[in-house]
Amino acid sequence: MVMTRLRTARLAIDGGAPVRDPHTPWPTWPQPADGAVEELTAVLHSGRWAISSPRRGELAERRFAAMFAEYTGTRHCVPTDHGSSALVIALESLGLPHGEHVIVPALTWTATATAVFRAGLVPVLADVDPWTGCLHPDTLDPDVDARALIAVHWACVMADVPALSAAVAPRGVTVVEDAAQAHGARWQGRPAGSLGRLGCFSMQHSKVLTSGEGGAVVTDDDTLAPVLEELRADSRRYGPHRRERVLELVETASMMGSNFCLGEFAAALLCAQLGLLDRQHAVRNRNYERLSGLLAGIPGVRLLRRPPAQDRLSMYEVPIVFDPLPPTADNTWVAHALSAELGTRVYTPRTPLPRSPLLRPWTKPAIAPLSERFTEVHRGRTYPGAEYLAGHAVLLHHSAFLGEGQDMEDIANAVAKVAAGPRPCGARTHRTANTDGTDREAFVAPEAETDGHD
Ligand SMILES: Cc1ncc(COP(=O)(O)O)c(C=O)c1O
Secondary structure, eight states, X not given: OHHHHHHHSOOGGGTOOOSSOTTSOOOOSSOOOTTHHHHHXXXXXXXXXXXXXXXXXXXXXXXXXXXXXXXXXXXXXXEEXXXXXXXXXXXXXXXXXXTOEEEEESSSOTHHHHHHHHTTOEEEEEOOOTTTXXXXXXXXXXXOOEEEEEEEOBTTBOOOHHHHHHHHGGGTOEEEEEOTTOTTOEETTEETTSSSSEEEEEOOTTSSSOSSSOEEEEESOTTHHHHHHHHTBTTOEEOSOOOTTSBSEEOOOSSOOOBOOOOHHHHHHHHHHHHHHHHHHHHHHHHHHHHHHHHTXXXXXXXXXXXXXXXXXXXXEEEEEESSOSTTOOHHHHHHHXXXXXXXXXXXXXXXXXXXXXXXXXXXXXXXXXXXXXXXHXXXXXXXXXXXXXXXXXXXXXXXXXXXXXXXHHHHHHHHHHHTOOOOSOOEEEEXXXXXXXXXXXXXXXXXXXXXXX
């Protein structure tokens, strides 16, 4: 009854009354955990703000590494300064020859692909399944000769890493998980990050576990773990001695590294935030189930399909897919219309990587020599699954799910109202360069807006 009334009401984007009272606040993000101030203050007065300085008691970085290894059910965790550098060192640790191919999904944040270039390798973009937003064995081209595959757990759905591994292992392909958006998700009880040979995480501001900037690689591989340590600390590892006022990192130098170390303030903050994560998952996941039930009553609208084997969600963003879009509308308009109804930011997925302006290796001299291979391997390829989701989904940040059940009613009511909404005028098109070197028309509505980061 409420929904029927809403379907005929004037849209907020056209000056009508919004579904949600503009004075009702949404949960804020990020939310400091209990104990965060104490953790940060302890570092402030510790006399040690970096792992590369002389020892003065226990490092927060070592403490966080142990806690996060336990959380992900892995033997080793090597913290890094960003999720991007976690991906770089994970790939470098494999010791692959320069210019080898690495399979990357066409729908992900650009860092999944740029990290491949930074490791001296060439990303080969593969389409995603439009039901899940993730790679699937059926979306892989068996003719691509690759040495590694990065399985991204996208938005709130996990890629089927066991099936992907089974599909590519006979060809000697190593599976690396990009779990930047999936801290705490589980597949048949196994935590995200523990299913591939290496798992990479981001702790950037918008992630469910955050220290503003930060990252980590986890693995069960005892051979790769010390290499990862060196790769992120300029060829240094933790030495066997723990003497006060003596450097803890020693120059083992088996493989040339870079400085990708996590600072002590970020590490201390992560120790506190990790204690809050599962409680926040419980609230978000309860709200997600509620929204899922409410949206089931709205024809043509769906959430991503969650594989039955994924027994715990970790939602980073929640895509709401309109199949079909409202009459004569595009999803940029839908995002604007929902933002106006709800008073929170609803946005479209990023441009798929095959035509993303953020993935242009020819603009960077150190990487440009790989761009010819990159362009060549993508010639003539299409990505209907990624393009479909990029054109039909709108996203809500996970923080919108940290509040009350009433918030879900508001979201569902706004979706029902907008799903029947009219089309704005003034849409335009622009041209972008594709990875195959051609131009393609891409639809962009006025004031198109996407998330600032991944
Ligand atoms: C899927 C994915 N991979 C990699 C990254 C890179 O992480 P960071 O921004 O911490 O470098 C992000 C997040 O930004 C991401 O969402």
